Structure formats: structure tokens, C-alpha cells
Amino acid sequence: MFDTMTLTKLASGLLGAWLVLLLGKWVGEEVYHAEAHGEQSYAIEIEGAEEEEPEEELDFAALMDVADPASGERVFRKCSACHKIAAGENNVGPYLHGVVGRQIAAVDGFNYSGALADIDAAWTPDELSAFLENPKGYAPGTTMGFAGLKKPEERADLIAYLDTLDD
Template sequence: MVTKVAAGVLGAWLVLLLGKWAGEEMYHAELHGEPSYSIEVASDEPEEEVEEVPFEELMAAADIDDGAKVFRKCSACHKVEPGANGAGPYLHGVVGRDIATADGFSYSGALSEKDGEWDVAALNGFLEKPSDWAPGTSMGFSGLNKPEDRANVIAYLDSLDD
């Protein structure tokens, strides 16, 4: 009986050692060269300042076709046909339209309380981060980080109405 218990313990220990040895051979960092990715951490060196291009210049250089490509992210909830509301309001003619006035769509209180119209500045702020521009909005989209993408989408939306 003692022999069987000792053999079981020593056998399990041997399997563990062989598994450890095989794992070290397969995943030994020095043998594989450079890591395939690195995680950036904060450094003590000051970051280089990137010159920010004014949004008006981005709008002047905006590409409608690129905006249509970026708009695919929005098309799950928004339609571009007049009066065709989805989970979000239709966006045909949105540039220049008063905020929260799409026919047949029930807006959240956050947008219903906003005054003004969807001009370039308002659309830029909203598309950058909807929850910051209209706190309490029911729009779950996190926003478009790249200003070029926002300018392209606004140019695309502006091209929809004649």
C-alpha cells in the first residue's frame, strides 16, 4: 500500500517536472527574440506636442467617400432616407436642422433640452463624445476619436440633402 502511494506521488511529481520543463522550452523568452507586442507605460520623458489642425481646415479637406465609409459604424442605428427612423433618428438633412426635431422620433431628455441647430461645431462635439456633449443621452455610441473621421462624416451628412 505504501509503495502504491509513493509511486502515485512520485509519478505526479515527475509529470509536473516534465510539464514545467516542456513549458520552459516552448515559451522561453530569450530563445524567441523580440516580443510581438509591447505594453506602453508612462515615461518620465516629456511627450512631443502634436500640432493640432483647426477643425475648419479639416472640414475644407473632408472627403465625402471616406465619410460614407466611417458612417457604416452609424448605420446600425441611423438611416439616411428622409423620415426613416431606426434606433436613432434619420440623418437626411441633419446639418442645419434644429436639434431633436426629426419627425417621428422620440428623443431623450438630454437632447430635447438642447437649443440650437446641428451645425458643424455641434455635430463635431456630439460625434467626438456624445455622453460629454449631451450628458444623459440615450445614444450608446462612444464617439469618433479622430477629428478627420468626424469631419468626413459631417461632410457626408451634409452631402445627403440637396
């Protein structure tokens, strides 16, 4: 029923049709590409439309003044899968006892990624907030797989809690 020549013709027809489809898609994208060509020449004014006001910048120091360490302890549950509080007890991540004010990548016996080891700074509340908001953005190449805490209030509460851990 099927010999080698029939299978070759069938495969050639399918692959040829697929190639035509891909080439057609490529040509269509080149012709009808949605990218703007240069600057917008004019803007259409809409009556009654108001300009959006920019959001207020949150002062992180003011958030730290009203931060609740008890709420931060609840937020720490997200961190507890990889970090321990007790001094000297590293887990997947380094221990967090005394982290506020400690030099970045300063825990003995923990193998930090090069992204953090190259930073010469201390974990101030502002540095911790920037790191906790987006670890991959703060230190590109870090091995920390946490997505981050987007709410500044949660970050402030967590940092206040971590600050209460050391004497």
C-alpha cells in the first residue's frame, strides 16, 4: 500500500506546506508590524479627560517608624522555607539573626552567589527593602529564587521584625 516513494511524497508535501506557512507568517509580520515608525505627530485631545496624577512616593523611613514587628513575623513565614533565624544555622539561605546592619554576604560558612558577594555595602533597612522588593533586579544573577515582596508595608514590617531578633 505505502512504499518509500509514497511516504517521501507525503512528508515532502507536509513539510513544504509548513514552510510556506512559516514564510507567509514572516512576510506578514514584516509588512504589518505594529511598531510605531518615529514619534507621534499629533495627539487627539479628549474633552473632559483629566491627566493622571503621579502616585505619591512612599517614604520608607516613615513606613519603618510605624512598622509592626508582629506583622513582620507573619510575613517571615514566606522566608522560613529557606532561612533560619538562629545565629549560625544556615539553610538554603543564610541565617537572618542580626541581618539588619550586617555587611552583605558576610555570613561565614555560606556560599553566596557572585552577584551578592561583589556588593560592598551593609544591609540597611533601605538596602533590605530594595532587595526584598525584587531580588533578581537588585542583584542580577543571585541564586535567590524568591519573587519578592511588592507591598512596602510588608517589607517594612519584615525588616522591623528582623531588627528585633538581635540584641
